[in-house]
Amino acid sequence: MKSLAAVSIRQYERAVESLEAYRRVIDAGWRVLLRHGVADVRESPLKGAVCMIIASDQGMCGQFNEAILKHALAQAPGLAGEGSELAFWTFGEKLRGALADAGYRDQGHFAAPGSLSTIHEKVRAVIQRIEQWRSEKGTEHFYICHNVVIERGGYRQVCVRLLPLDRTWALAHAREKWPGRCIPMLGLPGNLMFKHLLRQYLFAALFRAFAQSLAGENAARLMAMQAAEKNILELLDNLQAGFRELRQNSITDELLDIISGFEALNDENPAL
Template structure:
């Protein structure tokens, strides 16, 4: 009985430690989610501003709006997947991997941002053609977007890549994160960010030099926004998983606490029975001795 009680108490102590770790991870995921949601509006607005400026810059070109990169039949179609860096995201990583595998055309290129997503694709027999780690805090998300933009810009400019789509998670209030897919390249330089202003902007560079720089910045802005959306979705999925884990841990602790109480009560009852039995035996022994010594 004592050994079984000690075993259950040790198990309950282990589960309590697991609850503390889960609470810490849940708090961290909640903080990162709130930080990401606080800046997503800014990344979206920045992409819109750069897109509008690009439209205005293109309007200064003598030949008018164009597409970038030029569609000359070169380059392989590519998909850029922003996925989770770590685990504890439930089925969210699997959904992203399924969407990526279904969306990559034959002969297409798959770029993956996120170690967990890359490992999952390797397990499914489709290793990424290019991969980097995903940011683990909001301050590094835009830097990650910049790395992808620079590599993508070079590949598209030299004709390695043709059409490019971006696949990422998008957090949904009150529900599981959604999988979003946006066309990224080629860019229609005449409608990149909506309609430009009627008044020509003031510039310090010739339009022919300004437009390529604006294209580079606009691609970065779109990728940075997708990365921030993915970062928020990853932490939203992790928060949901950890909240469910906390509920299961609480239920397990309730069961173990009840088991400890029953075992302790059984132990006390057993000890009382043994004490009463011993006292009765002692009393009977004394009574028998007295009867033998009587005259």
């Protein structure tokens, strides 16, 4: 199990690394679009916000779900402005129950992905739900909270803003230096290209979050198994120490019985 968890961590990390090349292509598309000045990026009014929390439905991963839920609830007051409602979307049945126990109700629920092959389906479903909320409710602020692997083993919690793409974001992309001499021409109308780039941006960001969460889940599982192994070894050491002590006491009692019997015989037969 430990070997499987370690291999799985590396598998998800490679998926994230591969996604970085795809993300750079998307960023290049944003730079072209913004340099041509056809993207209409405005400050979005805060009419509410959505906080997506990614957890796990698998066992043997310690405090993985509890840690991310605690982090998300701690971040919640700063995600929605005063007078604005913060909606929670949950990924995982266990998290859904824990959120209800904490006094909150989720307004969107998805099954937690269990492998790379299931991430694509989850990403498409989330993007459709985001577009629905933006269209019907006017919600523009979306955040995603999940666990990520840290360098020296273990995991930590992060909360990332997914939307909106505001002016600060647009200026940062527009000012990045283009690697070549000529900026490519747009092959699509600006609004249509913006729509396609937005969907690809959401896909890359959500896929990355799910893959990082799965890597963190396996890191948590590896930590739990290492802790269990350590506890078992400590228990074995304690049992062996207790056995040696009992054995030594038994030998000592037997020797004392022999010595006591010998002395008793000497007292009864002084000639011996």
